[in-house]
Amino acid sequence: MAPKPLQDNVSRRKEASPVGKAIFIGLRAVDIWWQHRLLARGWATKALTTFGGQSIPVTQIVTSATLTGLQPYYSLVSLLSVGSSIKQIATMMFVSEQETPVASAIAIAAFNSIFNSVNTLLSVWAVTSQAPSSGSSSLRDFPQFLLANPLIAIGAGAYLVGIVTEAVSEFQRTAFKKIPAxxxxxxxxxxxxxxxxxNYGGYTIWRTGYALVTGGVPLAVLTFSFFFYDFAVRGVPVLDEYLMTRYGEAYEVIKSRVKYRLIPGIY
Known part of the structure; x- marks a missing residue:
């Protein structure tokens, strides 16, 4: 029996798809509002307590001392979701050439919003939250806050490296494609x-950093394992097959020259 073909989660057909892209952009923009409200309005806390979970004290969450209306830790959690939405909106607007059916736009946007929401919920759950037990509520003290909380700083650094890597690599490729030659x-x-x-490796790294900030090492390990496994056994082979079919020997030359497939030094 022939092995079951691997599923490609995105279309490789090039088409404008203005409706699908507009829906995706709108949903990713709404996620910024949603993640902030989960924290600022106490919706995440209410959700946890409804299901019997114990939240950290609300007084540690809500404050008017920063632009986001949150203390530094939760300002960071909120900004992580902002960065993910901005990056994905920019990619859809300026990079993506593939068709984006409405169903696919909704599914991909929902997947990212669900992941962000899980991270937000875990950031207020007493069992997993990385919120400091004490500290300044002033955004001016944010550098000191990171220095005093190295695990959060490492997670934020991994997030920044990953999301910049994903974005820069995709824009570099787009610039290359725009040259007629x-x-x-x-x-x-x-x-x-x-x-x-x-770019897949960058996504894996920033998702892992996001998880480390909100849920600590266990969530970061789980997140990294999930995305790394999915990309290594499905995403990369599917894309390799597509690129080999499209470009043939020219892509084979690149594969023979580039040692790694996903994350330099790892795989």
Missing amino acids: NKGKPYGGGLFSLATNI
């Missing part, structure tokens, strides 16, 4: 010279 050629330069699917 490169039409019909695969791209293996820039950050893609470090790993053939480094």
Whole structure:
């Protein structure tokens, strides 16, 4: 019996899809509002207590001392969701060439919002929250806050490295494709010279950093394992097959030159 074909979660067909893209952009923008309300309005706390969970004291969450109306830790949690939405909206607007059916737009946006919401909920759950037990509520003390909480600083750093890597690599590839002389050629330069699917690796890293900030090491390990496994056994092979079919020997040359597939130094 032939092995079951691996599922590709995105379409490789190039089409404008204005309705699908508009829906995706709208839903990712709404997620910024949603994640902030979960914290600022106490919705995350209410959800936890409804299901018998113990939240950290609300007084540790809500404060008017920062632009977000939250103390530094929860300002950071909120900003992580903001960054994820901005990055994905920018990608949809300026990078994506593939068709985006309405159903796919809703599913992908919902997947990211659910992941963000889980992170937000765990950031207020007493069992998993990384919120400092005490500290300044002033945004001016944010650098000191990070220095005093190295696990949060590491998570924020991983998030920044990952999301910048994903964004820069994709914009580098887009710039390459816009040059007429490169039409019909695969791209293996820039950050893609470090790993053939480094944008997937960047996504895995920033999701892991996000999880480390909100839920600590166990959630970070679980998140990394989930995305790394999915990309390694499904995402990368599916894309490799597509690129080999589209570009043939030219892509084979890139694969032979670039040692890693997902994350430099790991895989």
